[in-house]
Amino acid sequence: MSTLAQNKADLERASTAQKVADMLRERVLLGELEPGLRLSEEAIGGALGVSRNTLREAFRLLTRDRILVHEHSRGVFVRRPTADDVRDLYAARRVIECGALRLWNDVSDAQREAVRAPVRQAVARAEKKDFSKTGSANIQFHRGIVGLAGSARLSDESDRLFAELMLAFRVAHEVEAFHQTYLPWNRKIVELLNNGTVEQAVQQLDEYFDAAEQDLASRLVAD
Protein backbone atom coordinates (compact mmCIF):
# COMPACT_ATOMS: atom_id res chain seq x y z
CA MET A 1 0.00 0.00 0.00
CA SER A 2 2.90 2.31 0.69
CA THR A 3 4.25 1.72 -2.80
CA LEU A 4 0.97 2.85 -4.27
CA ALA A 5 1.18 6.08 -2.36
CA GLN A 6 4.71 6.60 -3.65
CA ASN A 7 3.74 6.00 -7.25
CA LYS A 8 0.93 8.44 -6.85
CA ALA A 9 3.41 11.22 -6.22
CA ASP A 10 5.25 10.28 -9.41
CA LEU A 11 2.10 10.23 -11.48
CA GLU A 12 0.95 13.57 -10.23
CA ARG A 13 3.73 15.29 -12.05
CA ALA A 14 3.63 18.95 -11.24
CA SER A 15 2.76 21.50 -13.86
CA THR A 16 5.53 23.57 -15.35
CA ALA A 17 4.45 26.57 -13.31
CA GLN A 18 4.60 24.46 -10.15
CA LYS A 19 8.06 23.17 -10.96
CA VAL A 20 9.31 26.65 -11.74
CA ALA A 21 7.83 27.91 -8.48
CA ASP A 22 9.54 25.11 -6.55
CA MET A 23 12.88 25.92 -8.13
CA LEU A 24 12.56 29.63 -7.47
CA ARG A 25 11.50 28.98 -3.89
CA GLU A 26 14.59 26.91 -3.30
CA ARG A 27 16.86 29.52 -4.85
CA VAL A 28 15.37 32.23 -2.71
CA LEU A 29 15.57 30.21 0.50
CA LEU A 30 19.15 29.21 -0.28
CA GLY A 31 20.00 32.87 -0.57
CA GLU A 32 20.95 32.80 -4.24
CA LEU A 33 18.26 35.37 -4.91
CA GLU A 34 18.57 38.10 -2.33
CA PRO A 35 15.62 39.75 -0.60
CA GLY A 36 14.64 42.92 -2.41
CA LEU A 37 15.82 41.64 -5.77
CA ARG A 38 13.48 42.22 -8.67
CA LEU A 39 12.72 39.19 -10.80
CA SER A 40 12.38 40.20 -14.42
CA GLU A 41 9.84 38.17 -16.33
CA GLU A 42 11.89 38.22 -19.48
CA ALA A 43 15.23 37.41 -17.86
CA ILE A 44 13.99 34.57 -15.66
CA GLY A 45 11.63 33.18 -18.27
CA GLY A 46 14.39 33.20 -20.87
CA ALA A 47 16.89 31.55 -18.54
CA LEU A 48 14.46 28.83 -17.54
CA GLY A 49 13.00 28.34 -21.00
CA VAL A 50 9.40 28.93 -20.04
CA SER A 51 6.95 31.41 -21.46
CA ARG A 52 6.03 34.59 -19.66
CA ASN A 53 2.52 33.37 -18.97
CA THR A 54 3.74 30.22 -17.28
CA LEU A 55 6.33 32.16 -15.31
CA ARG A 56 3.67 34.59 -14.14
CA GLU A 57 1.64 31.68 -12.83
CA ALA A 58 4.68 30.57 -10.85
CA PHE A 59 5.08 34.10 -9.50
CA ARG A 60 1.48 34.11 -8.29
CA LEU A 61 2.10 30.86 -6.46
CA LEU A 62 5.13 32.25 -4.67
CA THR A 63 3.38 35.52 -3.94
CA ARG A 64 0.73 33.61 -2.05
CA ASP A 65 3.51 31.85 -0.14
CA ARG A 66 4.86 35.28 0.81
CA ILE A 67 8.20 34.43 -0.78
CA LEU A 68 7.69 37.15 -3.38
CA VAL A 69 5.82 40.43 -3.32
CA HIS A 70 3.96 41.68 -6.33
CA GLU A 71 3.77 45.41 -7.13
CA HIS A 72 1.37 46.36 -9.87
CA SER A 73 3.07 47.24 -13.14
CA ARG A 74 6.43 47.16 -11.37
CA GLY A 75 7.10 43.49 -11.15
CA VAL A 76 7.76 40.91 -8.48
CA PHE A 77 10.50 41.13 -5.87
CA VAL A 78 12.00 38.72 -3.39
CA ARG A 79 10.32 39.55 -0.10
CA ARG A 80 12.32 41.65 2.32
CA PRO A 81 10.79 41.23 5.77
CA THR A 82 10.76 44.27 8.03
CA ALA A 83 10.87 44.46 11.81
CA ASP A 84 7.07 44.77 11.73
CA ASP A 85 6.83 41.59 9.71
CA VAL A 86 8.93 39.83 12.31
CA ARG A 87 6.61 40.99 15.06
CA ASP A 88 3.60 39.73 13.14
CA LEU A 89 5.33 36.45 12.39
CA TYR A 90 6.17 35.81 16.02
CA ALA A 91 2.71 36.82 17.20
CA ALA A 92 1.35 34.10 14.93
CA ARG A 93 3.94 31.56 16.01
CA ARG A 94 3.30 32.22 19.67
CA VAL A 95 -0.40 31.44 19.32
CA ILE A 96 0.06 28.45 17.05
CA GLU A 97 2.99 26.72 18.71
CA CYS A 98 2.09 27.41 22.31
CA GLY A 99 -1.43 26.25 21.56
CA ALA A 100 -0.18 23.10 19.87
CA LEU A 101 2.28 22.32 22.63
CA ARG A 102 -0.51 22.36 25.21
CA LEU A 103 -1.92 19.31 23.41
CA TRP A 104 1.16 17.29 24.36
CA ASN A 105 -0.69 14.80 26.55
CA ASP A 106 -3.49 14.24 24.04
CA VAL A 107 -1.49 13.20 20.99
CA SER A 108 0.13 10.05 19.65
CA ASP A 109 3.60 8.83 20.49
CA ALA A 110 4.64 9.39 16.91
CA GLN A 111 3.67 13.04 17.16
CA ARG A 112 5.61 13.46 20.39
CA GLU A 113 8.61 11.74 18.87
CA ALA A 114 8.56 14.25 15.97
CA VAL A 115 9.29 16.90 18.57
CA ARG A 116 11.95 15.02 20.52
CA ALA A 117 13.93 13.56 17.62
CA PRO A 118 15.18 16.79 16.03
CA VAL A 119 16.54 17.99 19.36
CA ARG A 120 18.23 14.66 20.02
CA GLN A 121 19.90 14.80 16.62
CA ALA A 122 20.95 18.38 17.07
CA VAL A 123 22.50 17.56 20.43
CA ALA A 124 24.36 14.60 18.96
CA ARG A 125 25.71 16.70 16.15
CA ALA A 126 26.67 19.54 18.43
CA GLU A 127 28.72 17.15 20.54
CA LYS A 128 30.64 16.19 17.42
CA LYS A 129 31.14 19.88 16.63
CA ASP A 130 29.07 19.34 13.51
CA PHE A 131 27.02 22.49 13.06
CA SER A 132 26.12 21.88 9.44
CA LYS A 133 22.42 21.24 9.79
CA THR A 134 21.58 23.04 12.99
CA GLY A 135 19.28 25.39 11.09
CA SER A 136 17.04 22.74 9.61
CA ALA A 137 17.08 20.81 12.91
CA ASN A 138 15.66 23.82 14.69
CA ILE A 139 12.98 24.17 12.03
CA GLN A 140 12.17 20.47 12.32
CA PHE A 141 11.69 20.86 16.05
CA HIS A 142 9.14 23.61 15.52
CA ARG A 143 7.47 21.74 12.69
CA GLY A 144 7.06 18.89 15.12
CA ILE A 145 5.42 21.18 17.63
CA VAL A 146 2.93 22.46 15.08
CA GLY A 147 2.29 18.87 14.07
CA LEU A 148 0.88 18.18 17.53
CA ALA A 149 -2.22 20.08 16.44
CA GLY A 150 -2.91 17.41 13.84
CA SER A 151 -3.98 19.85 11.15
CA ALA A 152 -2.40 19.70 7.71
CA ARG A 153 -3.65 23.21 7.02
CA LEU A 154 -1.98 24.58 10.10
CA SER A 155 1.25 22.76 9.31
CA ASP A 156 1.24 24.12 5.78
CA GLU A 157 0.68 27.66 6.96
CA SER A 158 3.44 27.25 9.51
CA ASP A 159 5.81 26.13 6.79
CA ARG A 160 5.05 29.39 5.05
CA LEU A 161 5.77 31.30 8.24
CA PHE A 162 9.08 29.46 8.62
CA ALA A 163 10.01 30.25 5.03
CA GLU A 164 9.30 33.90 5.58
CA LEU A 165 11.37 33.79 8.73
CA MET A 166 14.25 32.35 6.76
CA LEU A 167 14.09 35.45 4.59
CA ALA A 168 14.21 37.61 7.68
CA PHE A 169 17.33 35.73 8.85
CA ARG A 170 18.79 36.36 5.44
CA VAL A 171 18.14 40.10 5.69
CA ALA A 172 19.64 40.09 9.18
CA HIS A 173 22.68 38.19 7.91
CA GLU A 174 22.08 35.53 10.51
CA VAL A 175 21.19 32.37 8.70
CA GLU A 176 23.06 29.62 10.53
CA ALA A 177 24.41 31.23 13.66
CA PHE A 178 20.92 32.20 14.67
CA HIS A 179 19.43 28.77 15.12
CA GLN A 180 22.47 27.46 16.88
CA THR A 181 21.96 29.88 19.74
CA TYR A 182 18.65 28.37 20.63
CA LEU A 183 19.46 24.69 20.94
CA PRO A 184 19.70 24.96 24.75
CA TRP A 185 16.18 26.33 24.78
CA ASN A 186 14.87 23.44 22.75
CA ARG A 187 16.57 20.95 25.05
CA LYS A 188 15.02 22.57 28.06
CA ILE A 189 11.57 22.46 26.48
CA VAL A 190 11.83 18.76 25.68
CA GLU A 191 13.09 18.09 29.19
CA LEU A 192 10.12 19.85 30.73
CA LEU A 193 7.77 17.92 28.46
CA ASN A 194 9.33 14.62 29.46
CA ASN A 195 8.90 15.58 33.08
CA GLY A 196 5.20 16.00 32.44
CA THR A 197 5.26 19.71 33.21
CA VAL A 198 3.61 20.85 30.02
CA GLU A 199 2.64 24.32 31.19
CA GLN A 200 6.23 25.07 32.11
CA ALA A 201 7.33 23.90 28.69
CA VAL A 202 4.82 26.25 27.09
CA GLN A 203 6.13 29.10 29.19
CA GLN A 204 9.67 28.26 28.18
CA LEU A 205 8.64 28.23 24.53
CA ASP A 206 7.04 31.62 25.00
CA GLU A 207 10.26 33.00 26.41
CA TYR A 208 12.16 31.54 23.50
CA PHE A 209 9.88 33.49 21.18
CA ASP A 210 10.46 36.68 23.14
CA ALA A 211 14.20 36.31 22.85
CA ALA A 212 14.20 35.24 19.23
CA GLU A 213 11.84 38.00 18.15
CA GLN A 214 13.80 40.69 19.91
CA ASP A 215 17.11 39.39 18.61
CA LEU A 216 15.89 39.24 15.04
CA ALA A 217 13.92 42.50 15.09
CA SER A 218 16.86 44.41 16.50
CA ARG A 219 18.95 43.35 13.53
CA LEU A 220 16.38 44.54 11.04
CA VAL A 221 15.93 48.17 12.07
CA ALA A 222 18.88 49.35 10.02
CA ASP A 223 18.76 48.93 6.29
Place this chain on the structure above:
Amino acid sequence: MSTLAQNKADLERASTAQKVADMLRERVLLGELEPGLRLSEEAIGGALGVSRNTLREAFRLLTRDRILVHEHSRGVFVRRPTADDVRDLYAARRVIECGALRLWNDVSDAQREAVRAPVRQAVARAEKKDFSKTGSANIQFHRGIVGLAGSARLSDESDRLFAELMLAFRVAHEVEAFHQTYLPWNRKIVELLNNGTVEQAVQQLDEYFDAAEQDLASRLVAD
Protein backbone atom coordinates in the same frame (compact mmCIF):
# COMPACT_ATOMS: atom_id res chain seq x y z
CA MET B 1 -4.25 60.82 7.11
CA SER B 2 -7.25 58.55 6.85
CA THR B 3 -8.16 60.04 3.49
CA LEU B 4 -4.71 59.18 2.22
CA ALA B 5 -5.21 55.60 3.22
CA GLN B 6 -8.51 55.57 1.35
CA ASN B 7 -7.04 57.03 -1.80
CA LYS B 8 -4.33 54.46 -1.64
CA ALA B 9 -6.92 51.74 -2.00
CA ASP B 10 -8.29 53.47 -5.08
CA LEU B 11 -4.90 53.86 -6.63
CA GLU B 12 -3.95 50.29 -6.05
CA ARG B 13 -6.53 49.15 -8.53
CA ALA B 14 -6.51 45.39 -8.58
CA SER B 15 -5.35 43.49 -11.60
CA THR B 16 -7.93 41.86 -13.81
CA ALA B 17 -7.02 38.47 -12.46
CA GLN B 18 -7.52 39.74 -8.92
CA LYS B 19 -10.91 41.22 -9.75
CA VAL B 20 -12.02 38.04 -11.46
CA ALA B 21 -10.86 36.03 -8.46
CA ASP B 22 -12.80 38.30 -6.10
CA MET B 23 -15.95 37.93 -8.15
CA LEU B 24 -15.66 34.18 -8.36
CA ARG B 25 -14.96 33.92 -4.65
CA GLU B 26 -18.12 35.84 -3.89
CA ARG B 27 -20.18 33.70 -6.24
CA VAL B 28 -18.88 30.54 -4.66
CA LEU B 29 -19.42 31.75 -1.10
CA LEU B 30 -22.91 32.93 -1.96
CA GLY B 31 -23.68 29.45 -3.19
CA GLU B 32 -24.27 30.41 -6.81
CA LEU B 33 -21.50 28.04 -7.81
CA GLU B 34 -22.02 24.77 -5.99
CA PRO B 35 -19.23 22.74 -4.41
CA GLY B 36 -18.04 20.07 -6.82
CA LEU B 37 -18.89 22.11 -9.89
CA ARG B 38 -16.25 22.21 -12.59
CA LEU B 39 -15.34 25.65 -13.87
CA SER B 40 -14.65 25.54 -17.59
CA GLU B 41 -11.97 27.95 -18.71
CA GLU B 42 -13.72 28.66 -21.97
CA ALA B 43 -17.19 29.11 -20.52
CA ILE B 44 -16.19 31.34 -17.61
CA GLY B 45 -13.61 33.27 -19.57
CA GLY B 46 -16.09 33.91 -22.35
CA ALA B 47 -18.84 34.98 -19.97
CA LEU B 48 -16.53 37.37 -18.12
CA GLY B 49 -14.76 38.63 -21.19
CA VAL B 50 -11.26 37.82 -20.03
CA SER B 51 -8.64 35.73 -21.73
CA ARG B 52 -7.89 32.20 -20.68
CA ASN B 53 -4.49 33.17 -19.33
CA THR B 54 -5.90 35.84 -17.06
CA LEU B 55 -8.64 33.51 -15.92
CA ARG B 56 -6.10 30.84 -15.11
CA GLU B 57 -4.24 33.32 -12.92
CA ALA B 58 -7.48 33.97 -11.07
CA PHE B 59 -7.95 30.22 -10.64
CA ARG B 60 -4.49 29.89 -9.12
CA LEU B 61 -5.34 32.62 -6.64
CA LEU B 62 -8.51 30.87 -5.54
CA THR B 63 -6.79 27.52 -5.43
CA ARG B 64 -4.34 28.90 -2.89
CA ASP B 65 -7.31 30.19 -0.90
CA ARG B 66 -8.71 26.64 -0.93
CA ILE B 67 -11.90 27.87 -2.60
CA LEU B 68 -11.10 25.85 -5.70
CA VAL B 69 -9.20 22.63 -6.25
CA HIS B 70 -7.04 22.12 -9.27
CA GLU B 71 -6.71 18.70 -10.89
CA HIS B 72 -4.01 18.42 -13.49
CA SER B 73 -5.33 18.39 -17.05
CA ARG B 74 -8.86 18.02 -15.70
CA GLY B 75 -9.64 21.53 -14.67
CA VAL B 76 -10.62 23.41 -11.53
CA PHE B 77 -13.59 22.59 -9.33
CA VAL B 78 -15.35 24.36 -6.51
CA ARG B 79 -14.00 22.76 -3.38
CA ARG B 80 -16.19 20.17 -1.75
CA PRO B 81 -15.02 19.72 1.85
CA THR B 82 -15.17 16.24 3.30
CA ALA B 83 -15.64 15.16 6.89
CA ASP B 84 -11.86 14.82 7.13
CA ASP B 85 -11.46 18.39 5.95
CA VAL B 86 -13.82 19.50 8.69
CA ARG B 87 -11.77 17.67 11.29
CA ASP B 88 -8.61 19.33 10.03
CA LEU B 89 -10.29 22.73 9.93
CA TYR B 90 -11.48 22.48 13.52
CA ALA B 91 -8.14 21.18 14.74
CA ALA B 92 -6.61 24.34 13.33
CA ARG B 93 -9.32 26.60 14.73
CA ARG B 94 -9.02 25.05 18.18
CA VAL B 95 -5.33 25.86 18.40
CA ILE B 96 -5.59 29.32 16.86
CA GLU B 97 -8.68 30.62 18.59
CA CYS B 98 -8.13 29.08 22.00
CA GLY B 99 -4.56 30.34 21.89
CA ALA B 100 -5.69 33.82 20.89
CA LEU B 101 -8.41 33.93 23.53
CA ARG B 102 -5.88 33.24 26.27
CA LEU B 103 -4.32 36.61 25.41
CA TRP B 104 -7.52 38.39 26.50
CA ASN B 105 -5.92 40.25 29.40
CA ASP B 106 -2.90 41.36 27.40
CA VAL B 107 -4.60 43.13 24.49
CA SER B 108 -6.11 46.54 23.80
CA ASP B 109 -9.68 47.55 24.58
CA ALA B 110 -10.38 47.89 20.87
CA GLN B 111 -9.39 44.29 20.35
CA ARG B 112 -11.61 43.10 23.16
CA GLU B 113 -14.49 45.17 21.81
CA ALA B 114 -14.12 43.45 18.43
CA VAL B 115 -15.06 40.24 20.23
CA ARG B 116 -17.94 41.62 22.29
CA ALA B 117 -19.64 43.77 19.66
CA PRO B 118 -20.68 41.02 17.22
CA VAL B 119 -22.36 39.07 20.00
CA ARG B 120 -24.15 42.17 21.27
CA GLN B 121 -25.47 42.89 17.79
CA ALA B 122 -26.51 39.30 17.25
CA VAL B 123 -28.39 39.30 20.54
CA ALA B 124 -30.16 42.55 19.63
CA ARG B 125 -31.17 41.19 16.26
CA ALA B 126 -32.32 37.89 17.70
CA GLU B 127 -34.62 39.70 20.11
CA LYS B 128 -36.24 41.40 17.12
CA LYS B 129 -36.59 38.03 15.42
CA ASP B 130 -34.21 39.29 12.76
CA PHE B 131 -32.10 36.30 11.79
CA SER B 132 -30.85 37.75 8.51
CA LYS B 133 -27.21 38.28 9.39
CA THR B 134 -26.65 35.76 12.15
CA GLY B 135 -24.17 33.91 9.98
CA SER B 136 -21.85 36.83 9.40
CA ALA B 137 -22.22 37.90 13.03
CA ASN B 138 -20.94 34.52 14.17
CA ILE B 139 -18.02 34.80 11.79
CA GLN B 140 -17.28 38.32 13.04
CA PHE B 141 -17.16 37.03 16.59
CA HIS B 142 -14.55 34.46 15.66
CA ARG B 143 -12.62 36.94 13.54
CA GLY B 144 -12.49 39.11 16.61
CA ILE B 145 -11.07 36.27 18.65
CA VAL B 146 -8.34 35.61 16.13
CA GLY B 147 -7.62 39.33 16.06
CA LEU B 148 -6.58 39.15 19.71
CA ALA B 149 -3.37 37.54 18.52
CA GLY B 150 -2.46 40.75 16.71
CA SER B 151 -1.11 39.02 13.64
CA ALA B 152 -2.36 40.02 10.20
CA ARG B 153 -1.00 36.77 8.80
CA LEU B 154 -2.93 34.71 11.29
CA SER B 155 -6.10 36.69 10.64
CA ASP B 156 -5.73 36.22 6.90
CA GLU B 157 -5.24 32.50 7.24
CA SER B 158 -8.24 32.30 9.53
CA ASP B 159 -10.36 34.08 6.95
CA ARG B 160 -9.40 31.34 4.55
CA LEU B 161 -10.39 28.72 7.10
CA PHE B 162 -13.73 30.45 7.58
CA ALA B 163 -14.32 30.58 3.84
CA GLU B 164 -13.61 26.89 3.58
CA LEU B 165 -15.97 26.26 6.44
CA MET B 166 -18.69 28.16 4.59
CA LEU B 167 -18.26 25.68 1.78
CA ALA B 168 -18.66 22.84 4.24
CA PHE B 169 -21.90 24.41 5.51
CA ARG B 170 -23.02 24.64 1.91
CA VAL B 171 -22.36 20.94 1.33
CA ALA B 172 -24.18 20.14 4.55
CA HIS B 173 -27.13 22.30 3.49
CA GLU B 174 -26.80 24.25 6.72
CA VAL B 175 -25.77 27.75 5.82
CA GLU B 176 -27.85 29.97 8.10
CA ALA B 177 -29.45 27.65 10.58
CA PHE B 178 -26.05 26.45 11.65
CA HIS B 179 -24.67 29.67 13.06
CA GLN B 180 -27.89 30.52 14.79
CA THR B 181 -27.60 27.48 17.01
CA TYR B 182 -24.42 28.71 18.53
CA LEU B 183 -25.31 32.22 19.63
CA PRO B 184 -25.91 31.05 23.22
CA TRP B 185 -22.38 29.67 23.28
CA ASN B 186 -20.94 32.95 22.13
CA ARG B 187 -22.88 34.84 24.79
CA LYS B 188 -21.61 32.53 27.48
CA ILE B 189 -18.03 32.97 26.31
CA VAL B 190 -18.26 36.76 26.39
CA GLU B 191 -19.86 36.57 29.80
CA LEU B 192 -17.03 34.47 31.17
CA LEU B 193 -14.50 36.86 29.67
CA ASN B 194 -16.19 39.85 31.27
CA ASN B 195 -16.09 38.02 34.58
CA GLY B 196 -12.35 37.73 34.22
CA THR B 197 -12.45 33.96 34.08
CA VAL B 198 -10.48 33.60 30.87
CA GLU B 199 -9.57 29.95 31.28
CA GLN B 200 -13.22 29.03 31.62
CA ALA B 201 -14.02 31.00 28.49
CA VAL B 202 -11.32 29.08 26.65
CA GLN B 203 -12.80 25.83 27.85
CA GLN B 204 -16.23 26.93 26.71
CA LEU B 205 -14.86 27.82 23.30
CA ASP B 206 -13.25 24.41 23.10
CA GLU B 207 -16.60 22.76 23.83
CA TYR B 208 -18.21 24.91 21.16
CA PHE B 209 -15.69 23.54 18.69
CA ASP B 210 -16.41 19.99 19.76
CA ALA B 211 -20.12 20.45 19.21
CA ALA B 212 -19.80 22.35 15.95
CA GLU B 213 -17.31 19.91 14.51
CA GLN B 214 -19.38 16.90 15.36
CA ASP B 215 -22.57 18.49 14.08
CA LEU B 216 -21.02 19.49 10.80
CA ALA B 217 -19.03 16.31 10.24
CA SER B 218 -22.08 14.15 10.85
CA ARG B 219 -23.88 15.92 8.04
CA LEU B 220 -21.06 15.33 5.61
CA VAL B 221 -20.68 11.56 5.78
CA ALA B 222 -23.41 10.94 3.25
CA ASP B 223 -22.94 12.28 -0.22
Place this chain on the structure above:
DNA sequence: ATTGTGGGATTGTTGAACGATTCTACGATA
Protein backbone atom coordinates in the same frame (compact mmCIF):
# COMPACT_ATOMS: atom_id res chain seq x y z
C1' DA C 1 -19.31 -7.40 -17.56
C1' DT C 2 -14.81 -6.06 -18.60
C1' DT C 3 -11.50 -4.41 -21.64
C1' DG C 4 -9.53 -1.89 -25.85
C1' DT C 5 -9.99 1.96 -29.04
C1' DG C 6 -11.29 5.57 -31.46
C1' DG C 7 -12.68 10.74 -31.86
C1' DG C 8 -13.97 15.04 -29.59
C1' DA C 9 -13.47 18.28 -25.98
C1' DT C 10 -10.57 20.61 -22.65
C1' DT C 11 -6.39 21.77 -20.53
C1' DG C 12 -1.14 23.01 -20.70
C1' DT C 13 2.06 25.87 -22.73
C1' DT C 14 3.98 28.74 -26.05
C1' DG C 15 4.95 32.97 -28.83
C1' DA C 16 3.80 37.24 -30.59
C1' DA C 17 1.55 41.48 -30.25
C1' DC C 18 0.19 46.04 -28.34
C1' DG C 19 -1.58 49.37 -24.97
C1' DA C 20 -0.50 50.97 -20.29
C1' DT C 21 2.68 52.02 -16.75
C1' DT C 22 7.03 52.82 -14.81
C1' DC C 23 11.81 54.03 -14.99
C1' DT C 24 15.78 56.77 -16.57
C1' DA C 25 18.30 60.30 -18.23
C1' DC C 26 18.62 64.74 -19.94
C1' DG C 27 17.70 69.35 -20.24
C1' DA C 28 14.89 73.64 -18.62
C1' DT C 29 13.94 76.68 -15.03
C1' DA C 30 14.49 79.15 -10.83
Place this chain on the structure above:
DNA sequence: TATCGTAGAATCGTTCAACAATCCCACAAT
Protein backbone atom coordinates in the same frame (compact mmCIF):
# COMPACT_ATOMS: atom_id res chain seq x y z
C1' DT D 1 22.96 73.67 -7.38
C1' DA D 2 18.61 71.75 -6.84
C1' DT D 3 14.06 70.90 -8.45
C1' DC D 4 10.96 69.99 -12.03
C1' DG D 5 9.19 68.31 -16.39
C1' DT D 6 9.37 65.46 -20.31
C1' DA D 7 10.60 62.21 -24.13
C1' DG D 8 12.08 57.67 -24.94
C1' DA D 9 13.29 53.10 -23.41
C1' DA D 10 12.16 49.22 -20.75
C1' DT D 11 8.84 46.37 -18.57
C1' DC D 12 4.39 44.87 -17.19
C1' DG D 13 -0.75 43.62 -18.18
C1' DT D 14 -3.60 41.38 -21.16
C1' DT D 15 -5.19 39.32 -25.22
C1' DC D 16 -5.16 36.16 -29.02
C1' DA D 17 -4.17 32.19 -31.81
C1' DA D 18 -2.09 27.90 -32.15
C1' DC D 19 -0.78 23.13 -31.12
C1' DA D 20 0.54 19.24 -28.24
C1' DA D 21 -0.90 16.53 -24.30
C1' DT D 22 -4.44 14.68 -21.70
C1' DC D 23 -8.84 13.34 -20.43
C1' DC D 24 -13.63 11.94 -21.30
C1' DC D 25 -17.16 9.34 -23.57
C1' DA D 26 -19.30 6.27 -26.52
C1' DC D 27 -18.93 2.10 -29.00
C1' DA D 28 -17.15 -2.19 -30.35
C1' DA D 29 -14.72 -6.64 -29.21
C1' DT D 30 -13.88 -10.32 -26.20
